[in-house]
Amino acid sequence: MKFKDTLRRRFILAESDSLTIETITEFVQGLSPKGTVPEHLRILKLKGTWRANDYNELCFEATGRKGPPETFTFKGSWKLNNNQQIEWVSEDGRDTLTFKGYWQLPSANRIVYILEGSSTSRFEFKVQLESPTLYPKKGQLRYRIGIGIRQSRLTLPGQLLILYGEWKFSRNLGLTFQMDYGKGKIKAIEFGATVTFGRNKVILALKNELGKPLGIILTMTHKFLEHFDAEAFIRLKSRKDQYGVEAGITVPF
16 A cells, blocks of 8 residues: 655734644545544744845745755735734635734835834835825825735736824924734834925925935925814924025934
8 A cells, every 4th residue: 555645724913023833634545435533733833034026026035044044935915904914814714913013104116014023024015106195184104015026116006005003203203104913003104204395385395204205295385283282283384484495404313
């Protein structure tokens, strides 16, 4: 009688620097009408680093084992759950992985999801702003992202990625976008800005911590800003009077 083994694998847990896998090995008896003998189940917890590949797919590089690192690529689209966390579901719907972390916006066409409790695992995604002009009342940052598209540039509409939050002014008149990640956990994305004054409106061109433009323009009418944050409105008007109407005011990160 000839025996062979077959392997089934499930991904059951993703943590900041690890991936837990369930494997089931079946020993198949080729000439037996009964088919199989009892299965062997193992739970493996692999150490490694999470990252995104060039096609915005989620990847895990397992380390600490003999030989070169093994890379697991999670095909298919991922989405954000109700807590704005990344969630991946396998094509057959059997496996679901949820990644705890928070968002940052380091550059104009790139957003980063930093995994909670890790100094190395993060997903850096290539994206395009759906519209560069934002209005704070909506409290949204909207991006187009292509996942699994084998192209050097995103030419298709792609998947819509929406980050929800609340805009607030910081003490130095910079802006923060405060995001709710569930269970009372609030984390803020911080911005510097160049502020210019139009007729009955204030225009803020957002910058990252290095002073580089992010391609995001936040527009507020005087009436809205006065209601939104009266103290910030007064301080911005004071700076406008100090530097002149035509001058752009730089607000630090």
